Amino acid sequence: xxxxxxxxxxxxxxxxxxxxxxxxxxxxxxxxxxxxxxxxxxxxxxxxxxxxxxxxxxxxxxxxxxxxxxxxxxxxxxxxxxxxxxxxxxxxxxxxxxxxxxxxxxxxxxxxx
Amino acid sequence: xxxxxxxxxxxxxxxxxxxxxxxxxxxxxxxxxxxxxxxxxxxxxxxxxxxxxxxxxxxxxxxxxxxxxxxxxxxxxxxxxxxxxxxxxxxxxxxxxxxxxxxxxxxxxxxxxxx
Numbered sequence: 534x535x536x537x538x539x540x541x542x543x544x545x546x547x548x549x550x551x552x553x554x555x556x557x558x559x560x561x562x563x564x565x566x567x568x569x570x571x572x573x574x575x576x577x578x579x580x581x582x583x584x585x586x587x588x589x590x591x592x593x594x595x596x597x598x599x600x601x602x603x604x605x606x607x608x609x610x611x612x613x614x615x616x617x618x619x620x621x622x623x624x625x626x627x628x629x630x631x632x633x634x635x636x637x638x639x640x641x642x643x644x645x646x
Numbered sequence: 647x648x649x650x651x652x653x654x655x656x657x658x659x660x661x662x663x664x665x666x667x668x669x670x671x672x673x674x675x676x677x678x679x680x681x682x683x684x685x686x687x688x689x690x691x692x693x694x695x696x697x698x699x700x701x702x703x704x705x706x707x708x709x710x711x712x713x714x715x716x717x718x719x720x721x722x723x724x725x726x727x728x729x730x731x732x733x734x735x736x737x738x739x740x741x742x743x744x745x746x747x748x749x750x751x752x753x754x755x756x757x758x759x760x761x
Contacts, residue, residue, distance in 0.1 A: 564746035568750075574754050574755070575752025576689075581746055625746060636688050638686065
């Protein structure tokens with residue numbers, strides 16, 4: 534079973550600060566997705582990264598897929614209270630069929646005004 | 647509006663009383679899946695379906711049943727619920743079989759409590 538470890542598990546910061554969330558594995562993934570989940574709602578896709586070394590930007594959010602496709606990071610610049618939520622990474626293992634998606638346990642981010 | 651609809655949003659029941667959580671999507675997606683979300687354990691897949699009449703076990707299928715008689719509906723059935731099935735449940739769908747080019751669309755969840 535391929536596992537995704539997310540760190541930190543919890544993060545509480547002040548508005549305007551920068552932060553980085555990590556998603557690591559010892560296994561290779563064919564692609565990796567980041568979702569954000571707000572209280573009382575289901576996760577919503579933020580981005581999919583496919584190529585090793587790929588960097589994608591979504592406004593103040595920067596996503597990177599590791600060169601070896603075993604890890605990923607999410608960097609938020611100048612965090613705002615609206616960024617508060619649970620951030621989940623999810624990877625498609627190279628084994629077991631492309632329909633399988635493995636989720637990390639999430640990073641709960643709180644941005645205080 | 648494209649969406650995945652789950653019902654009910656909240657459910658409190660007693661051990662052994664059969665229940666069904668419904669899930670419907672209006673996006674003509676082939677793939678549908680059920681997950682449960684528990685503190686410290688994250689999202690775990692219960693069952694999934696690649697198409698009508700095709701279902702398969704996920705990582706934690708024990709105690710659950712599903713059916714896929716129509717493309718849009720994928721109900722989750724608990725024949726004899728137990729307290730360890732108390733959890734937050736999500737239904738999700740996506741258009742393709744390949745993860746990289748088709749995001750999962752989630753419903754808003756069903757919070758189940760079994761006493």
